[in-house]
Amino acid sequence: MLAKLALVSATAIMQWAIYISLLLTFGLTLRSGRQPLITSMVQRMHGNLDPALIQYTRKVTIAWTLFFATQLIVSISLLLFAPLVIWSFFVNILDLPLVLTMFAIEYLVRQRCLEHPPRHSFAEILAMISKPMQETAAASTTESS
Numbered sequence: 759m760l761a762k763l764a765l766v767s768a769t770a771i772m773q774w775a776i777y778i779s780l781l782l783t784f785g786l787t788l789r790s791g792r793q794p795l796i797t798s799m800v801q802r803m804h805g806n807l808d809p810a811l812i813q814y815t816r817k818v819t820i821a822w823t824l825f826f827a828t829q830l831i832v833s834i835s836l837l838l839f840a841p842l843v844i845w846s847f848f849v850n851i852l853d854l855p856l857v858l859t860m861f862a863i864e865y866l867v868r869q870r871c872l873e874h875p876p877r878h879s880f881a882e883i884l885a886m887i888s889k890p891m892q893e894t895a896a897a898s899t900t901e902s903s
Contacts, residue, residue, distance in 0.1 A: 781826040794819035
């Protein structure tokens with residue numbers, strides 16, 4: 759029984775930590791005077807953005823923030839109030855399909871709402887995301903030398 763409690767606790771804490779991190783990462787960029795995270799990512803790939811794309815990317819950042827908050831609230835609620843098997847199904851089986859569904863919905867909305875939607879391969883998006891991480895790591899290595 760104690761091992762089961764430890765496993766459930768570890769899984770819950772890990773999942774909640776991931777969603778809290780994502781929620782804060784996206785959500786804090788929505789504060790006044792800050793550039794929304796998705797806007798920043800698209801701007802890195804395209805340079806100057808037209809007002810329609812800036813408005814759209816802000817809404818996408820809001821949508822992802824709400825998605826992460828919803829995932830977190832549902833997970834916590836299910837663990838507290840539903841049978842453990844229901845929470846486990848949500849966390850272990852439904853989590854990835856829900857994230858992929860969110861990506862698919864955003865893609866479909868982008869195609870419908872933007873006149874000339876930006877298109878990139880998954881590899882290009884990963885390279886764009888990893889570039890700042892590599893620059894940060896290189897800068898910290900240089901500082902410590």
